[in-house]
Structure formats: C-alpha cells, structure tokens
Amino acid sequence: MNASGDTREETFRGLYAAHFDCVLGYALRRTSRAEDAADVTAETFLVAWRRLQHVPVGDAARPWLYAVARRQLANQRRGELRRRRLGERLRHDLAVVVPDVSDQVVQDHTVDAAMARLSARDEEVLQLHLWEGLEPREIGEVLGLSGTVVRPRLSRARARLRELLGNDPPAAGHIQDKHPTPSREEER
Template sequence: MSSGREDDFRRLYAAHFDAVLGFALRRTDRPEDAADVTADTFLVVWRRLAHVPTGEETRPWLYGVARRVLANHRRGDRRRSSLGDRLRRELAATVPDASDDVVQRADVTAAMRRLSARDQEVLELHLWEGLEPREIAEVLGLASVVVRPRLSRARARLRDLLGNDPEPPGHHSTRHPQLTRKEQP
C-alpha cells in the first residue's frame, strides 16, 4: 500500500467525514445505522480512490456513494425484516406459545412456597415429576396408603391458595380455552 494513497484517503476522510455522517444521520432512524452507512461509504471511497473527483465535485460524489450505500442498507433491512416475519409465522405455526404455562408455573411456584416442606415435596414429585402416589411412596420410602391422603391434603391446600387445581404435568401442544358461562352459546 502506497503512503501517498493512504495520505490522500486520510485527507479526504478528515475533510468530508462530518458531511457524510450528517447526510446519513438525516436519512436514518438510528445513529448506529448512520455510522454503518458512513463507514461503508468510506470503504467504497478507499476502493475507488482513483475515481474520486477533486475540488467542488468531491462532496456531491460522496453523497451519491452514500445514497447508494443507504439504498443497499435499506434493501438489506427489508430482506432481514421479511425473513424475520416469515420465521415468526413459521415458528408460531409449529411451536406452541408457552407464555400461559410460564405464568401458571410462576403462580404455582409462588403458592407452593407458602406450603409446608412436606406438602411441597409430595406436590413437586406429583406435579413436576409426574409421579403417581405409588411412585412417590417409593421415592419417599413410605407406604402408598400414607402418600395418597398426604397428596390429597396437599392438593387441597394448594387449590385453596390458587383457586383451582394446577394443570397435570407434561407438555400441552394444544390448548383449548374454557368458555365462561357468559361466552357459551
């Protein structure tokens, strides 16, 4: 790389950077986009330094380059946005919305914290691990006849805190909203 070419670029950059950045700032919504347009404009200038006009023609030429760079950025933004929209639609069709489950889990977790450690343990094994009373009895080293009423009482206490029974364990791929009396036909 010749020292003369680099010096020419540095002078051009120093003399016109503010003008090109201002041009880009006035035409973009975000300052970081303007910075990208400005950087890409001066990349073109570096590559085409031999073609840059001198004198009063320099700034309009730079604005022309910046205008084309900006158009390329806008096309790229539209392509990325279209791709993002398409991916969101495809994901919405294939991946269920888990937000209701997250809210319910948070409510159940908060209510569980208000229960005794014994109730929490039996409910966690049942609700979170999906174990049946006989399996819970095995994990806890108790008889099934002890676990069944303990689980029943713990569920009743949790129901009192939540106002309803929590959903059974596992993944629900489809969710059918329950109609209230007012909404039922």
C-alpha cells in the same frame, strides 16, 4: 512505504478531510439514528479507499461520494428490512411453538401461594405429582417410600390444597394430556 503508497494515502487523507462532514451530514439527514449515519459514512469512505483510482478529482468527488453513500443507505435499509422480516417470522414461529401462557402464570401464582401455605411434606408430594407429572409409584421412588404410603398422602395433600384454592389444582405442568389421579372422593 514507497512513494506511490504515500501518494495514495495522502490523496485519501485529502479526500477524507475535504468531504467527511458533507458525507456525514448527507447520511444524518437520511437516517433516524446517528450510529447508522456513522456506519454509512465509514462504509462510504471504505469504498472510496478501495476504489480511489475511480474517485473524481476536485469538486466532482462530492457527488461521487454521495452516490456511494446512497448505495450504502440502500444496503443498510435492505439489511434492516431482512432483519425485521426475520424477527417477525421468528416471533410468529415462536408463538406457534410457545403459546401465550399469561393466564397460566396467574393460575400458577395462585397455586404457588396456596402451596406455600401447606406443610413441606404436602407441598413436595403435590409438586412431584402436579408439576413433574409423576404417579404415586414414581413419587414413592423419589421419596424412598412405597406407592401405598404415597397414595393417601397425595390424596390428603390434594384435599388440603383444594380447600385453600376452592377447586381442583390444575393438571400436570410439564406433561400434556396427563391429568392428576382423581382421589376416591372424586371418583364417586
């Protein structure tokens, strides 16, 4: 390094050693988290390094550093405000797109518990119908059966589930506006 580079580094080291504690204390008294104060202090000394030729000499350096730290705090607060507003906007947007499903979760848990008490065959045909929204013909394709075999199997499985729940199972879970095919008993 040349002499001017050594002098610049020595000047900065002296400034840092003389004022680091004061700048950190200033930032700590104005932030709620120590890591935020550390960031403000680091940014302040980064500005001091970049603008070293503008830093006043002697006792006048501390107020200059405080002014830089004050601007860094303002930048940090603006950034936090932007992030908070963005988070609120995203939460609002998600609430519109993804509705509150807490009641559905309780209902699903009840249905899951009832379905676990069914035979594996009944459970599978009901899952394909209620959760995946498949019709008997489509369930038949998945299971390798004809639709005529699936229809009565589905009807019996629904009747068993209805007995366990005390009501009809909810509509298909992933397809909106699509309701389970009513059994012959329900059509009467």
